[in-house]
Amino acid sequence: MRVTETRMIETASEQTSRQRSRVQEASDALQTGVRVDRPSDGVTDWAEGMRAEVRHTLSERRGNAVARANERLGETDRALSGIGEGLSRVRELTVQAANDTYTAAQRAGVAEEVRALRAQMLGLANTQGPDGEFLLAGSAGNVAPFGANGVYAGNGTRRQIEASEANVGTFGVTGEALTTATGVDVFTTLDNIIASLNGNDGDAIRANLADLSTAVDQVANTRTQLGSQSAALDAVDNARREFEVELARMQERAIGIDPVDAATDFARASAALESARAVAERIVAIALGR
Amino acid sequence: MSGLLGLLDLGAGAMVAQNAGVAVAARNTANVNTVGYSRQRINLQSELGVPLVGGVRVEGPERFDDQLLSLRERTSDSSRGQYSSLSVATANLEAGVAPSQGNMVQAIAALFGGLLDLASSPLDPALRTDVVSRANDTATAFTTTAGAISSSRSQTNARIQSMAREAERLASQVAAANRALAVDHDPVIADKRDQAARGLAEIIGSQARIDSDGQMRIVVPGGGMLVDGGRSAQIVGVPDSTTGDMRIELRDGNHVDDVTNRITGGKIGGEIAFRDQTLTQASTELDQLAFDMATQINAVHRNSAAPDGTTGLDLFDEPAQVAGTAAAFSVNTQIATDASKLAGATFGAGAGDNSGFLQLVALKDQPVAGNGTRTFVDQAITMLGNVGAAAASTRGAHELELARSEVLAGLRDGLSGVSLAEEASNLSQYQHASEAAVRFIGTVDQMLDFLITNL
Numbered sequence: 001m002r003v004t005e006t007r008m009i010e011t012a013s014e015q016t017s018r019q020r021s022r023v024q025e026a027s028d029a030l031q032t033g034v035r036v037d038r039p040s041d042g043v044t045d046w047a048e049g050m051r052a053e054v055r056h057t058l059s060e061r062r063g064n065a066v067a068r069a070n071e072r073l074g075e076t077d078r079a080l081s082g083i084g085e086g087l088s089r090v091r092e093l094t095v096q097a098a099n100d101t102y103t104a105a106q107r108a109g110v111a112e113e114v115r116a117l118r119a120q121m122l123g124l125a126n127t128q129g130p131d132g133e134f135l136l137a138g139s140a141g142n143v144a145p146f147g148a149n150g151v152y153a154g155n156g157t158r159r160q161i162e163a164s165e166a167n168v169g170t171f172g173v174t175g176e177a178l179t180t181a182t183g184v185d186v187f188t189t190l191d192n193i194i195a196s197l198n199g200n201d202g203d204a205i206r207a208n209l210a211d212l213s214t215a216v217d218q219v220a221n222t223r224t225q226l227g228s229q230s231a232a233l234d235a236v237d238n239a240r241r242e243f244e245v246e247l248a249r250m251q252e253r254a255i256g257i258d259p260v261d262a263a264t265d266f267a268r269a270s271a272a273l274e275s276a277r278a279v280a281e282r283i284v285a286i287a288l289g290r
Numbered sequence: 291m292s293g294l295l296g297l298l299d300l301g302a303g304a305m306v307a308q309n310a311g312v313a314v315a316a317r318n319t320a321n322v323n324t325v326g327y328s329r330q331r332i333n334l335q336s337e338l339g340v341p342l343v344g345g346v347r348v349e350g351p352e353r354f355d356d357q358l359l360s361l362r363e364r365t366s367d368s369s370r371g372q373y374s375s376l377s378v379a380t381a382n383l384e385a386g387v388a389p390s391q392g393n394m395v396q397a398i399a400a401l402f403g404g405l406l407d408l409a410s411s412p413l414d415p416a417l418r419t420d421v422v423s424r425a426n427d428t429a430t431a432f433t434t435t436a437g438a439i440s441s442s443r444s445q446t447n448a449r450i451q452s453m454a455r456e457a458e459r460l461a462s463q464v465a466a467a468n469r470a471l472a473v474d475h476d477p478v479i480a481d482k483r484d485q486a487a488r489g490l491a492e493i494i495g496s497q498a499r500i501d502s503d504g505q506m507r508i509v510v511p512g513g514g515m516l517v518d519g520g521r522s523a524q525i526v527g528v529p530d531s532t533t534g535d536m537r538i539e540l541r542d543g544n545h546v547d548d549v550t551n552r553i554t555g556g557k558i559g560g561e562i563a564f565r566d567q568t569l570t571q572a573s574t575e576l577d578q579l580a581f582d583m584a585t586q587i588n589a590v591h592r593n594s595a596a597p598d599g600t601t602g603l604d605l606f607d608e609p610a611q612v613a614g615t616a617a618a619f620s621v622n623t624q625i626a627t628d629a630s631k632l633a634g635a636t637f638g639a640g641a642g643d644n645s646g647f648l649q650l651v652a653l654k655d656q657p658v659a660g661n662g663t664r665t666f667v668d669q670a671i672t673m674l675g676n677v678g679a680a681a682a683s684t685r686g687a688h689e690l691e692l693a694r695s696e697v698l699a700g701l702r703d704g705l706s707g708v709s710l711a712e713e714a715s716n717l718s719q720y721q722h723a724s725e726a727a728v729r730f731i732g733t734v735d736q737m738l739d740f741l742i743t744n745l
Contacts (some may be wrong), residue, residue, distance in 0.1 A: 004707035007700065014696075039388050039678020040381070040685065046678060047671045049393060054399040054667050058654070061403035063409035072411075131414035133642055139635070141642025142597055143412055155640060161410045162651055287710075 005287035012280035019273040026266040029257050036255035041120040049255035055165070056247045063240050065161045069171050070233045072159075076135045076173060077226045079127040083178070084219040086121040087186070090114050091212045094193055097205055104200035111197035118190045122146055125178060125187075136175035150187025152179045163236045164243075171229045173222050183218040184211045294382075294738050296650045301731035302535040307334055307348040308727055311720030314351045326485035328353040328706035329713075330477050348712065353477040354706045357500060360484060363702065364491035364498055366695050368555035371492035373688035375560030379446060380568055380681040386438030387572065388674040394576075395670045397431035398583070400424045408634065409647035413597060418629035425605060425621045432580045432619035439573050440617065446565045447536040451527030453558050454538055457493045458525045460486045461508065465522035468505045472520070475504070490516070494525070495555020511559075512552030514540045568680045573616075575673040580616040581609050583658045583666055583728040587650060593648025594633035601637055 029035055039046045096102070097110040106168040126144045128134055133141035137154035145154035154175045163169040178186040196204035310332050321327040330351040337344035387393070404424035408417040467483035470476070483506055487498045490508060496516055498508045508517040516523050523542040532539050538558065540547040553559045588604040595601050604622050609615040625631045634647030659669035 001700075002704040002707075002709070003700075004709040005711070007703040007707055036680075037390055038384055039675050040384055040681035041678075043675045043679045043682065047675050050671050051667070054395060057396070057399045057403050058406060061407045064407045068407075068410045129411075131411045131417075133411065137642065138640065139643035140640035143641075157639065157643065159642075159644060160409070160648060162406055162648070168648065191422045207431050251485050289711075 008283045009280075009287055012254060012276070012283040016276040016280050019269065019276040022269040023266070023273050026269045028261065030259075030262045030266050033257055033259075034255055035257045035262075045254045049251050052247050052251035056251070059165075059240055059244050059247065062162060062164065063237060063244075066163055066233050066237045066240065069161055070170060070230055070237075071160070072129055072135065073226050073230045074231070075129055077223055077230075079124045079135060080173075080177070080219050080223050080226070081210070082124040083186070084122045084216060084223065086117045086124070087212065087216045087219060090117055090190065091195065091209070091216060094197075094209055094212060097197055098202060098209065100202050102202075104155060107197045107200050107205075111194045114190065114194050114197065115164075118150075118194070121190070122148070122150065122187065122279065125175060132220070136173070136178070138174040138176075146178075146187065149184070150191060152176065156181065163233070164240065167180065167236075169232070169236070171174055171233065173225060177218065177222040178215075184214045186215045186218070189215050294734055294741070297734045298731060300482075300737075301734060302386065302725050303345040303347070304726055304727035304730070305339070307332070307346045308720045308724035310348045310351070312724060314716060315713045315720060317351075318708045319710060319717070322708045322710060322713075326481050326488075327708070328355055328477065328481050328484075329708045330354070343560045346391070351477060353480060355480075355484075356705055359698070359701055359705060361498075363698050364488055364496075366698050367488050367693065368495040368559075370688070370691040370695050371557040372495065372555050372563070373684055373691050374559035375449075375557040376564050376568075376684040377688040379442065379564040380677070380684050381559065382445075383438065383442045383564075383568065383572065384677050384681045386442060387435045387677055392427075392431065393669055393674065394428075394431045394435055394579075395674065397424075397428045398666050398670055401428045402561040402651060405634075405647055406651045408632075409644045409651055412634050412644040412647055413642055417631050419699075421632060422620075422621065422626060422629045426626065428583075429606065429619045429621050432576070432616045435576055436573070436580075436616035436619075439569055439576065441564060443535070443569050446561050446569070447473075447527075447529070447534070450536040450538070450558055450561050450565075453493050454525045454527040454536075457490055457496075457558070458522075460490045460493070460537075461517050461522040461525065464490065464506055464508060464517045465520050468517070471504060491556060493556050493558060494553060495559045510540060510549050510552065511554055512549070512554070514547050514549050515542070516540065526662075538562075567631070568677070572677055575618065575669075576616045577612050577614065577678070579659055579666065579669050579673060580619050581612045582669070584609050584615065584619065586658045590646060590649045591633055592652065594649075595637045595641075595643075596622040596631050596633040597635070597641040597642075598630070600631075601633060603631055603633060605632070615635055662703040 036042045036045045036049060069281060093114060097107050100151035102110075125136055125146045127136070134143065134145050134154070137143060137145035139159075141153045143153060145152055146152060153177045156174050156176045158170045158172050158174060160168050161169050176182055189208060193208045193212065194206065196208055264280050301609075311334075314330050314332050318329045330353055332351050333349040335347045335349055337347050397526075401421070401424040404417070404421040408414070408421050411417055412456040464483055467479050467486065470479045471483065485509060486495075487506060490496045491498065494510060494516075496508045496510050498506055498517075500506050503519075505519040506517065507515065507519065510516050516525070523540050526539045526541060527536045528539050529535070537548055537550045538553060540549050550562065553562060575691070583603075584606040585608065588606060588608055591605040592602055596603070603624060605625060607620045607622055609618065620626075634645075634650070635641060635643035636645045639645065654667065655665060657663055657665060659666050660672065664672060
């Protein structure tokens, strides 16, 4: 076959240029760690990587939602803890005041203290989260759930969140935990105690002690529920973290490079470029008759 | 005496012939780097001896050429031009619609992620603002993608028009070369005609033939005479009055032929295929996805209540029709300016109810796009994947055509390329022959001189 010097030089130049491009590609892959950067680099791998990225994005937001739910559980627990302590203190006072040695004036003093505690508990029952939502209002979160008379104005709807890809979970407690829906009505019980103390009625005071104990247990049980829910959310969150690690691996497998392969490609491309340069130099020398 | 004078003529003829060889070798050497130049040669023919000794006659110069190879080159030019345009245009489109960051898929995922987060705390103003921001990002992703497609269409039409002008210029070059060759068969003009014909094939995928009269005739694919001997038709890019897309008209006098759909090869063929297939498909799929997203999300949002108890707002401006939805995709102004208008509660269930937001979140997993076969994210991935597949496929086809062209370039070089070593050898050969002829003439001259002196 007849080959001219011009053609030889052109071919050598094209080869060198091609090898230089390969070195550049291999170098880019090595530096970025990305093998598939756009759909045309491999549609299936790109799609798989993109799906993994989307799932990761959603999982992170689920993580935020779960963290927020857990925070809300913690705030609710702190409020109920305060209410529980208040109820315990009221029970102590009521047990003391139930003693017939207490005079009417002393019982009126205890009643005043219980009234103050009731006010504190009412404030705690109307605790708002950092987003301004009333924690115990159910889904009526923009209205204080307990009025001054202690009547519950919220509802029993607990919040649902998408905790994982396959699971929508329900969490939290509502103000019903302080009403007859779950035992006794806490604020009615407190009102009854205050009334019996003010009425200096020892029998009535003693009669209310049972409801008060129920209220204390009711709050304690509710806090136990919150603890269980919090533990469940922690478990979900741990699973989510593991899932995200697996998603990152999936994404890496789909679009990332194998470092060993990439280094080998780079070394091969570099060697090929050196060879192409050497050949080109020889060809030019031959063409120029040196 | 007359015999010796005849020998002088013979010697002079030999000198002329060898000098022609020197001239051709020099011309070949001078054009070693001239694109499209075909090396030339002279043919030396011996004259019949009358009565005893003949001389040499020079024929040519002629080009080293092969019509079959030229035909294969033009066919290859047409395919290479087609895939060159397709691959560049598709790669640019891909870069426009599927950036690594901020693409449509990521924007849709971020919107649903925001809704998912908001569902955990539906009254949180910061989370509401975040969702509005994500909705705006989604709208921007749709409008940006639609803009990239639209811009790509405009650029394609501009390129088609510009290429049509270039094709017309080349066609007139071929016609001019035909006219010149009818008078004088200059190999350089034939080279230029071949180059112009190859340029035309690359641009418009035209087919050329050289008839027995030595004239090149060029037709556009599917018929339509572009160059007929010394005449060439006009090729004009004309915007379609309905779509605005560039059409290609072949005009010959009063005859106008719309050849748009017949041009399947060359760069213009590639541009037309890109515009009418890849771009149209991408645009249709994008609009359908935008329409599905807007209408499905709005249907849920409209029936949910905002914290103030009001209902009936769309989250996105409701599209009236599929076509053009992506370009006009936008967040309802009332919501864009007041995140508290986001509605995520069942009516009457309380401001903190999140069932509407959960319904919106659930949409991400439902096959409500792609004619009810895919999720929004999957449909967006499919749409961008289709563009990527087209880019990969045309890139591969272009590389194949480049390889074919390289093979043909090798064949062309073997036939028509100038080798400096060969030309140096030829030059030396003709130079020595010329010197011999000079010496021969000198000898005959001495003989004549002797005869004349001694008569």
